[in-house]
Amino acid sequence: MKYICISIVLLFSIIAFSSNSYGQDEFPVLEGPYLGQKPPGLIPELFAPGIVSIKGRYEHGISFSYGLDEMYFSANKEDENAAIYFSKLEDKKWKPIQKVNFTKGKKADELHPFVTADSKRIYFTSAKDSKIWYVDRLGDAWSKAIKLDSPINDDDVFFPVQANNGDLYYFNISKMNTYFAPNNNGSFPKVKEVEMDFGVHAFISPSQDYLVANARNKEDAERKSDIYVYFKKKDGTWTKPINLGDKVNSDFLETVPSITPDGKYLFFSRYNEENELSNFYWVSTEVIENLRPKL
Secondary structure (H helix, E strand, C coil): CHHHHHHHHHHHHCCCCCCCCCCCCCCCCCCCCHHHCCCCCCCCEECCECCCECCCCEEEEEEECCCCCEEEEEEECCCCCCEEEEEEEECCEECCCEEECCCCCCCCCCEEEEECCCCCEEEEEECCCCEEEEEEEECCEECCCEECCCHHHHCCEEEEEECCCCCEEEEECCCCEEEEECCECCECCCCEECCCCCCEEEEECCCCCEEEEEECCCCCCCCCEEEEEEEECCCCCECCCEECCCCCCCCCEEEEEEECCCCCEEEEEEEEEHHHEEEEEEEECHHHHCCCCCC
16 A cells, blocks of 8 residues: 555656657658567567657556547656657658647646547546546537546546446545446446556556556665556456566556557556656557456
């Protein structure tokens, strides 16, 4: 419990934004899914070095549209406010990465974007008020930011993630547990606790058959945080957490996992840069499937 509290304080205290390594006229030509990066195998690879994963800042929380033609992520420098960045495919090329400001300055920081399966809404968190907000797509633009009208926001919360059936998962900071709100025709009138042993930043898989989360490795006090997977049983309950192992986890901090809409890749932040800054890493979800028990 103490570790989770420290992790949340750390997360909120290190969120800000940085200028990009490339200017508008210097941005490289990037084509294909995932900014044209070579897909990783069973060993995590740094994602888009110098383009998305930039030295001297933190990166955490990345989401792609269902068509893999838009990307949103949060990034930061120390002592600055949180910011969400985006890029999209246009004329078969990725546009230069830009900063978005969904709340138009009303909230000094925005983070943890999540693009819904229909790509018509983006959920995100404001670290200043620890609430969940969203914007709706309006043609080629986004609506004004709206605070989610749900009992979800009765508590301090963060890290919204939506399952394909519309159920909304999130971490309840006030209660220090992962919760979800069943989708009720687009609204979320009730909330339920997810019966999992431990973990923060729980991310539900596209097919809803497993979720990943990060937590302290209780078997090794030297390890700061590892990524675990929970598989859903036939009765709807979850297995015990399974550590993803040394090929994914390291002696550094691994946090904020996410699964891509096509179910092929696991993204996460690894705090292995000098001064304990984080970058995005990605790896094939085969590392998860190889751990799936025969239920």
